[in-house]
Amino acid sequence: SQTIHQWPATLVQPVGSPLSLECTVEGTSNPNLYWYRQAAGRGLQLLFYSVGIGQISSEVPQNLSASRPQDRQFILSSKKLLLSDSGFYLCAWSHQNTEAFFGQGTRLTVV
């Protein structure tokens, strides 16, 4: 069966420090991969999505970047975190126009 792992679950980082959140998928191949930020009152904001290795589409300009070094690995990064980067980040995978499966999420607090 397919599973999705996202870590860490919680993270506290100082302003200006780098960020790396990792997401891996098991049990499927060539998935579409997504990074979302879930904010109270704003719902799920699509940050990045990828349809293949090295193929990244960015939805909104921001202080974050994403990479897909392997078929089932999706990484969310930042070189220098801002206070406004605090939030709850969700990784998800799907196949074209089918159900999406979500990770457990990462609560990021930038202090």
Added chain:
Amino acid sequence: AQRVTQPEKLLSVFKGAPVELKCNYSYSGSPELFWYVQYSRQRLQLLLRHISRESIKGFTADLNKGETSFHLKKPFAQEEDSAMYYCALSGPDRGSTLGRLYFGRGTQLTVWP
């Protein structure tokens, strides 16, 4: 551009009352519409999709292309239905045949005993 609109952030009903969570979308092609649910301390998960036309946990949703709506309905709400509900849209963007998955901001449903 806002593609999925859920006008209600919060919705409260009493147990046994009917409930309708509204969702409107903006899309020029033929999208796939979904409802996702997040119960307390659980992962976001699919509730239903329009293409399957099925009832899940007593919930149904009909795609109305004329009104560009995909409202979620249940005739008799239960306390265990209390959760955050997200409407979502998937479809290819202009110039691409590959779909993105967009969510509304969510509606927190509370069902009182």
